Amino acid sequence: MLDPALLVPALLTLGVFSILYRENPVFRCIEHVGLGMAAGYALVTIVFNGMLPRLVAAARHPGDMAAVLLALPLMAGIAFTALRRNALGTLGVTIAAAIAAGFAVPGLVQNLILEQMRATMVPVGLSSDAGFDSLVIAVCVLSTMAYFSFTREPRGIRGLAAITGLYTLMISFGASFGYAAMSRITLLIGRFLFLLRDWLHLVN
């Protein structure tokens, strides 16, 4: 027995799949409805979870400097969006960006640069799995750096290192692309499971 409550999402799913056959107005309509609903939902969530609580807190407790200070950048941001590059808005955005950068730089340097360098500079060798892994990592890192070294024309050893670096990058991008393809197929499986199991009950 088909669940009538699932008829609408099932038809919408099939309508989206219809683009695979050819361009059609049903797909465009569903696409715009979906995008509109997503944007509307996100807007309501942001307004009621981010903006209004701050403004209400500042209005209710004008003596609370923390609430007022938190509301000021918010109002400056709204002014920046609404009035286009006015001085107040620019100042608010500048302060917010400066604070974010101040918090980000130590974490970026520590976790994305220093820790990565530390993990790269480990003993290499052929006698153990860990040592061989470290050797591969060292070769890949050095050859990739050689690929991005443009001070001299890559010839001889430098050229070989640059080519190795190029292949290292291609393998890395290939791994990312493979995972991205896996991710898209996963979402397709999710829709098929919805159609075959939840709607048509063909799968237990």
Added chain:
Amino acid sequence: MRISYLGLLASLSRIDRRIIYLLVACAVALPLLAASTTRLIPAEESQSFHRAIAQLAEGETVLLAVEYNAGTAFELEPMVVTLVEEVFSRNARMVVSCFDAQGVGLVEETIAELAAASGKTYGTDWVFLGYRPSAPGVIISLATAPYAVFPRDHRGNSLSDLPLSSSLSGYADYQLVAVIASGTTAQDWVIYGTGRFHAPIIVGLGGGIGPTFQSFIDARTITGLIAGLRGAAEYEQLAGRPAEALRALSAQSTAHVLLVLLIVVGNASFFAARWLERTPY
């Protein structure tokens, strides 16, 4: 005769794309209809992910940061389901925060259902903080002053009124930080969370950004990692809770084999066409 084989191979490059779509649909649907299952050898980082949760003691608190919406739910929700079930089965407690404005309702509904099934009470065993804009600010605040960003939970309760959250002070409250994210929030946790939270950080990711986080495992910036449907399936197997991800993995494997075959045939067809162009006869 050799030329005709090459001609046949070359003609494959002109195949209608809709036939390829149909092949992919069959590759996905048939294993699901056959209900075939897969047995995996879990990766070391998946085992570390599971080990971090398995070491939780009764009464300890997990900070769960979730970022997914309807578009990416199927990839990440299995991770959340298994993780929440396992945490509750150990009688550990959970503070949940959502980092996707479009996913707040989905995340709360999923965890509320799991909590009800496990007999857990809202406010005592778990709290849903909800969504606040700006992931870096929220991460820093959760580590230093949670009340500044979350004076109330998503249901409007004052955090100071709930038994679990009444004594929240920051990083020292948590014995484990679990991040399940489809986008860049996970990297925000690496940048802003590592060092601020003294608890180990484990990460579950959408497949698209999985490989970029492998280096954080090697550098021990994060403790455990599961990526994509494969990672979710490995975790389900390790936790002894086979569910959605393990079921879908055979379909994924079949689709992958088909994609690899299509890439090989496509390349062979390209070279065959080029050979025929250069050969006069």
